[in-house]
Amino acid sequence: MAFIHYVECNTTHSSNFEIDVPMGFHWLLVITKTPAQFWVNGHLKEYPAHCAILYRPTQKVYYRACADHYVNDWIRFETNEPYITExxxxxxxxxLLDDPDYCHKLFELLVTEHNFNRGYKESSIDCLFRTLFNKLLESYIQDDIxxxxxxxxxxxxxxxxNPGEYWSISKMADYLRISxxxxxxxxxxxxxxxxxxxxxxSRIRLAREYMIHSHQSIAEIATRCGYQNVEHFCRQFKQLTGIPPKKFRKHAKG
Structure with a gap:
């Protein structure tokens, strides 16, 4: 289990913010939302936003803002769990994190669980910690983010x-303002x-759910999944699943 001493989300500091702890007392996890400078291997180095850094107990901790403000999520805790200690x-x-929004949501939930003494607080915190460290590992092994x-x-x-929306390559490119x-x-x-x-x-995955768990017609499902032509939907459904929609529904209901 992990015992949380303190956890915060979206903590904002001014440009002169600095943390300097020659020898830490507990585990510390910091996730940045803005660029920051960290003391790493005897040197001060700037890192971009959306970075995570894990400090073990007794380790030197030094980081500071390097812009007009600094924002992070952070948690100070104790643990003997091998998935963390080892x-x-x-x-x-x-x-770098490959999905900082996901990690931030986990931090928000950890803040809630820590601040309220609910019946399953300890087990909920344990589940959230395990999920968070899974995401950290996924990020760490991903190259070139x-x-x-x-x-x-x-x-x-x-x-x-929202797979049922009208998605085209042009619309998606406009979404990102690229060609x-x-x-x-x-x-x-x-x-x-x-x-x-x-x-x-994504559309066919949604269509499978509707065909299994709803009584809508195939034409209605096609429309809800973003298809303007039911024949086109049936062709793509068969391409991805191997069978036509009617046959899929019959097997599923059976």
């Missing part, structure tokens, strides 16, 4: 949360799937 994550070295990646990630979340050709190139490199294939996959 983690392959580097100690005292910042690394560029600033444009975060915009692509927001686009992908928008697609998967359609450039979008297709960097999207495939980032996620291993083209942007339009991602749209189609």
């Amino acid at each position: 983690s392959p994550l580097p100690f005292g070295v910042p690394f 560029k600033p444009q990646y975060y915009n692509l990630l927001r686009l992908r979340n928008a697609i998967q949360n 359609p050709g450039y979008l297709q190139n960097i999207y495939k490199k980032a996620f291993g799937i083209s942007c339009m294939d991602d749209v189609i996959s």
Whole structure:
């Protein structure tokens, strides 16, 4: 289990903010939302926004603002959990997060659980910690996270949360204010799937749910999933699932 001493989200400081602890007392995890300077391997170095840094107990902690303000999420805690104490994550070295919004939501939940004495507080905090450290590991092993990646990630979340919208390559490119050709190139490199294939996959995944758990007609489901032509929907559904929608529904209901 992990015991939280203090946790905060969106903590904002002025340009002269500085943390200087020659020898820390507890575990400390910091996630930056603005650029900052960190003392790493005997040198002061600037790191971009959306970095995470984990300090173990007794480790020197030094970081400071390097712009007109500094914003971060941070948590000071104690733990004997091997997934933290024996983690392959580097100690005292910042690394970029591949999904900072997700990690921020986990921090918000940790703040809530820490501040309210609810019945399942300890187990909830334990689950949130494990999820957070899973996300940190996913980020650490991912190579070459560029600033444009975060915009692509927001686009992908928008697609998967609203697959029934009218998505075209031009609309997606406008969303990011880049050219359609450039979008297709960097999207495939980032996620291993083209942007339009991602749209189609999200639509068919949603359609499967409607066909299993609703009584709407196939035409109604096609419309809800962003298709203006039911025949086109049926073709794409069969391409991705291997069977036509009617047959899929019959098997699912059976």
